[in-house]
Amino acid sequence: MSHSKEKGIHPSDGPGRMARADPIDPLTGSKLALSGRLALMDDAFRVIPQGTIYIDKGNILAVAESQAPRPAGFEAVPVIDVGGTIFPGFIELHNHLAYNALQLWQVPKQYSNRNQWSGIPEYRKLISGPMQILGKSPELVPALVRYVECKSLLGGVTTSQGIQLFSNAGIRRYYRGIVRNVEQTDEDALPEAATRVADIDAKDANRFLKRLEKATCFLLHLSEGVDERARKHFLALQLSDEQWAIGKQLAGIHCAGLLAEDFTIYGQKQGAMVWSPLSNLLLYGQTANVKAAKQAGVRIGIGSDWSPSGSKNLLGELKAAWLISQTNRNVFTARDIVSMATRQAASILQWDQALGSLEAGKRADLVVIAGESGDPYESLLKAKETSIRLVMINGVARYGLPSLMQRLGAVGETIRVGRRERTLFLGQETADPVVSALTLKAATEMLQEALQQLPALAAELEAPPSRPRPRLSAIVHRMPIAQEWTLALDELDDSGVDLRPRLPLRGERELTGAIRGLERAAVPLSQVVEPLTLDPLTVADDPAFLKSIGAQLNVPSNVKAGLMALYG
Secondary structure, three states: OOOOOOOOOOHHHOOOOOOOOOOOOOOOOOOEEEEEEEEOOOOOOOEEEEEEEEEEOOEEEEEEEOOOOOOOOOOOOOEEEEEEEEEEOEEOOOEOHHHHHOOOOOOOOOOOEOHHHHOOHHHHHHHHHHHHHHHOOOOOHHHHHHHHHHHHHOOOEEEEOOOEEEEOOOOEEEOOOOOEEOOOOOOOOOOOOEOOEEHHHHOOHHHHHHHHHHOOOEEEEEOOEOOHHHHHHHHOOEOOOOOEOOOOOEEEEEOOOOOHHHHHHHHHOOOEEEEOHHHHHHHHOOOOOHHHHHHOOOEEEEOOEOHHHOOOOHHHHHHHHHHHHHHOOOOOOHHHHHHHOOHHHHHHHOOOOOOOOOOOOOEOOEEEEEOOOOOHHHHHHHOOHHHEEEEEEOOEEEEEOHHHHHHOOOOOEEEEEOOEEEEEOOOOOOOOHHHHOOOHHHHHHHHHHHHHOHHHHHHHHHOOOOOOOHHHHHHOOOOOOOOOEEEOOOOOOOOOEEOOOOOEOOOOOOEOOOOOOOOOOOOOHHHOOOOOOOOOOOHHHOHHHHHHHHHOOOOOHHHHHHHHHHHO
């Protein structure tokens, strides 16, 4: 996938330190006025029962009660009633998006840390093996990227972790698409987060601290598990009796192994965490001690992790978080949980001057949920995917009801969600050309066919390079590839970077943290993988999802019952 402004990324630089270029979604939109109930998520958590948001060139110009005078220049702009409650767009701080074509895994047993499950044969057969086939097939990567990004968008996400690409010329870059990614924004107002650390920095405490201090936000896996081994990954951040490699820049993903006293230290050092509750339950039967984290003043964001062991989208993960909070005597209010995906997430990224709330001067990223009565935050957490009426990014309507999309000038592809018609607008000036040529329908068909033919595709990848690949060529005949890009699967391949620090405990030599799931098995993938079914875009279109949740060994019964009720 080529782009006129490709940029190389050296592992030691970190993916967030790149030269300025065009924004992902240029701020060029026309004047718009949207009315409905407004849940502003500002400092005062104001809710305006009937308000209007005025948008110009992708930014919010003003927010006011509907009866208030219009801002200058908006006198002739038609006010569009969205028929619901308007929230800031969802900011997801952790998701391995590329894996979201795969279905929920029936976790075979309860584990206590990541190393115990990432190397088992079943994981290779159902998750890591299929991803190596899809991700290393340049002809299929555009379809995969299109599909998983749309899947995220249909859950209300306007910002997430990006999809990193790698070319045979040694260039690394992030996919440029509809949903904003935290690693590459090309805008000074949205400083780019780092999500990978060079191996040499990951293994040396002082180097890691220096690298951390250079970042505005460092999203790194931390303490992936619930046992002492997982906890040691946190304890290794201690450099001396007083000094820790923790600061306001560090946002630890999972933090499931931390004890209450650990969160006290973490809070004192201003660290943040990214909570993925359903994924933690599915794998370990428990999640992070969020009560202790809250009491310690730790800032908490949220992410659904990935479809193989998590929610389909962030709207679903918010439901899991709410249920776990209720189980623990309401650690969080509904508003607290919505904050994790809006204002709190923006604060962790240091984007709170531009995103996270609906205020004048901020970006017009928003989600509209059906309904304008009752508690707005509880209504959001109870909302189904079919309740989403509109998703807007930088003032551009990207997904929503056909009637709303048409009035907003966004005419695009028609899809069905839970048998209800919706419109997707995927046109974008700065999009990757190969992906931009793909409709969601075409991408879906290509992935469905490819997943059904995984063993044969694996055999073609294992064949000598001179041998033609007729089966794969037949699947993707519509998409000639000018330049070959594959997925940078850093969690599987030794690429000189890591997704986590790997520091040893003081006075010890053994590195802590989960090991990379390197594929060194003697049995070739063509003899391991089997045909798979593409994971549907939403729970509304996947009756098997709740059945799979109900059969999971490690998810508490009250959470299972709660999810059944919330999804209806």
